[in-house]
C-alpha cells in the first residue's frame with residue numbers, strides 16, 4: 546500500500562482545536578501521514594488569542610526544506626500565514642511543487658484576533674491563490690478576496706466563480722458557516738457549482754472548523770480523490786466533528802476529530 550502524506554504550513558493552537566494541531570489530528574483520522582511547518586507560535590485557547598510570535602522567515606524555510614528534501618508530501622495546505630515575507634517564501638517554494646495545494650485563507654480568529662496582517666491580504670490574493678488547487682474562504686474572507694458583500698447564496702456563487710476565473714484558483718469553496726439558515730457551502734470548480742448542505746447545528750463549539758474542513762480536503766487530495774469528492778468528505782467529517790463536539794474549554798470549544806465514529810449516536814447536547 547502506498548503511504549500518502551500531507552503537509553500543513555500554519556500557526557499553532559496549544560489548546561489543540563485549530564491550526565497545526567487540528568490539521569495533524571485530521572490527517573491522522575483520514576489515514577494520511579501528517580507533517581507540519583510552523584509559521585507563527587500562537588498562545589491561544591477556546592476563549593481567544595493571547596499572544597502571537599512569528600518565526601523568522603529563514604527558519605520557516607529551514608523547516609520546509611527539511612520536510613521537502615526528505616518526505617515530499619502528496620498534498621499541501623496553508624492556514625495562518627501572517628506576513629508578506631512569509632507569503633513570498635511559501636509562494637516561491639510552492640511554485641515549483643507539483644502537488645495539490647489547499648489554501649485556507651485564515652485572516653481573523655473566531656475570537657476576533659487578527660491572524661493575517663492587513664497589508665498581507667492583497668499578497669495572498671495575488672501570489673498564493675493563483676497557485677492553489679482549492680481555496681476555502683469563509684464569508685468574511687471571501688468578501689475581502691472579491692471585494693463585494695456576501696449575504697445570499699447567489700453572492701457566494703458569484704464569489705466562488707470570481708476566485709477561480711479572475712484570481713486564478715483551480716476551485717473555490719465559499720463556506721456558509723457565517724450565513725443564516727442551513728450550513729450551505731458552494732464549490733465552483735471552473736465548470737459548475739456543487740452545493741454541500743447540512744442543517745445548522747446549534748452550538749458554540751466551532752473553534753477550528755475551517756482548519757479541520759480544509760485539512761480533510763488536503764488529505765483526500767493527497768489520496769488522489771477529485772476536488773468534488775474531497776469537499777464532500779470534508780463536509781461530512783466537519784459536520785460530525787461539530788455535532789459530536791467535545792464539551793471542553795470555557796469559550797468556543799473544539800470540534801471532535803473522531804466524531805464521525807459516533808455517527809448515529811446522540812450528541813452531548815442531545816443527551
Ligand SMILES: Nc1ncnc2c1ncn2[C@@H]1O[C@H](COP(=O)(O)OP(=O)(O)O)[C@@H](O)[C@H]1O
Nearest residue numbers: 683720721722723728729745746754755758783
Ligand atoms: N453551526 C454549524 N452547523 C453545521 N455546520 C457548520 C456550522 N458552522 C460551520 N459549519 C460548517 O463548517 C465548515 C467550516 O465553516 P466556517 O465555520 O464558516 O469556517 P471558518 O472556521 O473558516 O470560519 C463549513 O463546512 C460550514 O458549513
Ligand SMILES: Cc1ncc(COP(=O)(O)O)c(N)n1
Nearest residue numbers: 556557563564654655752753
Ligand atoms: C493558528 C490558528 N489558525 C487558524 C485559526 C482559525 O480558527 P478559528 O476561526 O476557529 O478561530 C486559529 N484560531 N488559529
